[in-house]
Amino acid sequence: MASLKLIGARPSPYVNRVQFALNLKSLDYEFLVEKFGTKSELLLKSNPVHKKIPVLIHDDKPICESLIIVEYIDEIWTSGPPLLPSDPYDRALARFWAAYIDDKWAPLLRELRTAQEEEEKKRVLDQMFQVLIQLEGAYRQCSKGKAFFGGDNVGYLDIALGGFLGWMKVAEKLIGVRLLDEAKTPALVGWAERFCSHDALKDAVPTAEELLEFAQKHFMAKPPTPN
Amino acid sequence: MGEVKLHGFWASPFSHRVIWALKLKGVEYEYMEEDLSNKSQLLLQYNPAHKKIPVLVHRNKPVAESLVILEYIEETWPENPLLPLDACDRAMARFWINFGEQKGPVFFNLFRTTGEAQEKTGEEVAQILKTIEEKALGDNNFFGGNTLGLVDLSFGWLPHWFEVTEQVQGTKLLDPTTLPRLHAWAQNFKQVPVIRDNLPDPQKLSAHLKRLRGNLLKN
Numbered sequence: 001m002a003s004l005k006l007i008g009a010r011p012s013p014y015v016n017r018v019q020f021a022l023n024l025k026s027l028d029y030e031f032l033v034e035k036f037g038t039k040s041e042l043l044l045k046s047n048p049v050h051k052k053i054p055v056l057i058h059d060d061k062p063i064c065e066s067l068i069i070v071e072y073i074d075e076i077w078t079s080g081p082p083l084l085p086s087d088p089y090d091r092a093l094a095r096f097w098a099a100y101i102d103d104k105w106a107p108l109l110r111e112l113r114t115a116q117e118e119e120e121k122k123r124v125l126d127q128m129f130q131v132l133i134q135l136e137g138a139y140r141q142c143s144k145g146k147a148f149f150g151g152d153n154v155g156y157l158d159i160a161l162g163g164f165l166g167w168m169k170v171a172e173k174l175i176g177v178r179l180l181d182e183a184k185t186p187a188l189v190g191w192a193e194r195f196c197s198h199d200a201l202k203d204a205v206p207t208a209e210e211l212l213e214f215a216q217k218h219f220m221a222k223p224p225t226p227n
Numbered sequence: 228m229g230e231v232k233l234h235g236f237w238a239s240p241f242s243h244r245v246i247w248a249l250k251l252k253g254v255e256y257e258y259m260e261e262d263l264s265n266k267s268q269l270l271l272q273y274n275p276a277h278k279k280i281p282v283l284v285h286r287n288k289p290v291a292e293s294l295v296i297l298e299y300i301e302e303t304w305p306e307n308p309l310l311p312l313d314a315c316d317r318a319m320a321r322f323w324i325n326f327g328e329q330k331g332p333v334f335f336n337l338f339r340t341t342g343e344a345q346e347k348t349g350e351e352v353a354q355i356l357k358t359i360e361e362k363a364l365g366d367n368n369f370f371g372g373n374t375l376g377l378v379d380l381s382f383g384w385l386p387h388w389f390e391v392t393e394q395v396q397g398t399k400l401l402d403p404t405t406l407p408r409l410h411a412w413a414q415n416f417k418q419v420p421v422i423r424d425n426l427p428d429p430q431k432l433s434a435h436l437k438r439l440r441g442n443l444l445k446n
Contacts, residue, residue, distance in 0.1 A: 049326065049358060061315055068321045075314040088302040089288055095295045100276060134276055 004029035005057040007043050009036065010206045011214045013106075013163035014066035015054040019204040020159045021070045025080040026200075029056075036218055067098055070159055081153045090142070094149070097138045098160035104131045109167065112175070113219060125177060129184060135161065136185040143187075147194050154198060162195050166206040173212060231256035232284040234270050236263055237427055238435050240384035241293040242281045247380050248297050250421045252304040294324060297377050309376045320371055323363045324381040330355050334389070338396055338436075339443040345396070352400055360409040368415065375419055379412075386413035387426050395436045 006022070006029050008015030022029055034040055034053050046055045046062035056063045056072070063069050074083040085091050108128045115121040142149045142157060149157035168179045180189050196205050233249070233256050235242030249256050261270055261280050273282045273289035283290045283299065290299050301309050311317050333355060336348045359382070363370055370378035389401055390413070403410040416422055 049362060058315075063315070063318045063322075065322055065325055068318050068325065071321070072314055072318040075317070088299055089285075089290070091302065092290045092295050092299040095298060096290070096292050099292055099295060 003057075003059055005032055006030070006054060007032045007034060007040070007046060007057070008054040009034050011036070011166075011211055012053055013167060014052075015163075016166065016204060016206065017066040017159050017163040018054045018056060018069050018073075020154070020162055020201055021073045021083060023200040023204055024083065024154060024159075025073060025077045027073070027077060036214070066163070067102070067156075067160060070156060074156070082155075083150070083159065084156045085150065093138075093142055094155065094157040097135070097142070097149075097157050100131075100134070100138075101160050101164075105135075105161075105164065109164065112171070121175065128179065132179065132185050132188060136188050139187050139191055143191075148191065154195065154201065158191075158195060162201065162205070165192055165196060166208075166211050168192075170208050170211045170215065173208060174215060230286060232259060233257070234259045234261050234267070234273065234280050234282040234284070236261050236280050238432055239280060240388045243425060243427075244293045244380045244383055245281045245283060245296050245300070246425050247383065247421055248300045248309065248377075250425060251309065251375070252300060252307055254300070254304055294328065294381065297380065301377065309380070311371060311376070316371065320376065320378050323359075323370060323378050326359075326363070327381050337398065338392060338440060341444065345398070349398055349400060352398075353405075356400060356406055356409060360406050364408055364412055366408065369412070375416075379416060383416065383422070385409075386416045386422075387429070388432070391429055391432050392436055395433060395440055 004022070004027060006015070006018055008018065008031065010016070010033075032040075032042065034043055039051055043053065043055060044051055046057060047053075047064045050064060052064075054064075054066055054069060056069045058072075058076070063072050070083060085094060105128070108124055108131065111124045112121065112128065115124055138157075139149055143151065146152050148154050149161070154162075172178045180192050182189050196202060231249070231254055233242075233245055235245065235258060237260060246258075259267070259269075261267060263280070266278060270280065270282060271278055273284065274280075274291040277291060279291070281291075281293055281296060283296045285299075285303065290296050297309075310320055333348060333351050337345060337352050340348060363378070367373065369375050370382065385401065393399060393401065400406075401410060401413065417426070
């Protein structure tokens with residue numbers, strides 16, 4: 001029996017991506033939780049180059065980088081539903097938009113978190129909405145009218161963006177702005193609801209409560225006043 | 228004919244990755260040179276998200292982002308495979324390709340700085356090159372083994388472009404004494420016929436990079 005271990009932590013969107021893939025393939029794994037602010041010996045040994053989570057350890061072999069891990073899972077476990085499309089062009093589209101998400105979306109989220117002034121926050125938010133509008137277009141193109149970016153089933157691109165859903169929901173509580181807005185990106189709003197209520201995924205999307213607690217503990221100078 | 232088109236730019240290493248892959252697979256294509264200061268309507272239509280080259284157009288469908296294009300070429304024309312067959316080795320190949328991408332901005336930083344700032348970045352670049360030599364290349368002739376693959380193509384900017392860039396920016400980091408294996412790989416890579424016959428003219432490239440660096444330093 002293959003032994004699977006995942007080094008990670010639930011607040012990480014990149015770790016969530018791997019959890020989604022493992023769940024979709026109905027794979028059992030041991031979750032080795034990394035404490036924020038420290039790096040375990042196993043992590044340093046398994047990912048000496050980047051020293052980052054997630055790391056999937058399959059039969060003692062470490063695989064690093066969330067999307068590379070997702071692809072690896074898809075290639076090894078072929079009995080479950082495929083995560084990447086079968087057509088090379090559709091695969092290229094999925095990879096293109098996943099790269100776009102990592103290139104444009106992730107850095108903006110970080111900028112938003114560290115933005116001090118209202119003007120800076122507004123500038124970053126404007127850019128984020130632009131990115132979401134692009135992703136709305138990508139969703140329409142890739143889904144071809146179906147429920148997910150991957151079509152009828154959740155796929156690679158759903159997973160790539162889905163990792164950020166927990167934090168996107170919390171953003172509304174943290175900064176008072178709804179990122180997924182019916183008025184701006186209606187198709188993505190519907191997609192997010194379907195993703196978060198999917199049987200295999202709903203427990204892997206971190207809750208607003210746990211992320212708020214995490215944010216308060218690690219990212220904020222003082223706790224916000226309760227409403 | 229006309230089934231495969233590539234929109235590229237003569238000085239771009241990203242463009243060249245795609246040219247090399249197409250030629251290694253023996254794929255016929257039509258090349259469209261783009262003027263980056265005056266991008267064609269077609270390019271803007273094919274890659275509205277980034278508006279960048281390279282873009283590969285196959286059966287009228289555009290694929291953008293050089294690394295995405297490489298995987299597309301690998302899957303569409305599977306003869307002469309450029310990725311390993313074993314899933315674990317493929318994950319490793321993708322890891323190093325991704326590593327190169329992640330570190331790109333550091334090399335760019337080296338290009339657009341001088342003096343102390345450049346020196347500091349130079350130390351970081353030296354570390355990156357050491358990692359590539361020791362962990363990615365090791366004692367192999369090519370990344371991953373004895374045959375040329377996508378990892379080599381993705382690092383293909385090191386042999387020709389970085390060498391010219393080092394002359395322009397006044398650094399000497401890819402050095403045979405400090406990085407013997409990586410330096411040997413670079414010379415080896417440039418002698419592979421498909422690569423050797425598809426490199427931009429070094430003088431033209433040097434003039435182009437001098438101009439670019441001049442503009443960046445002014446701002």
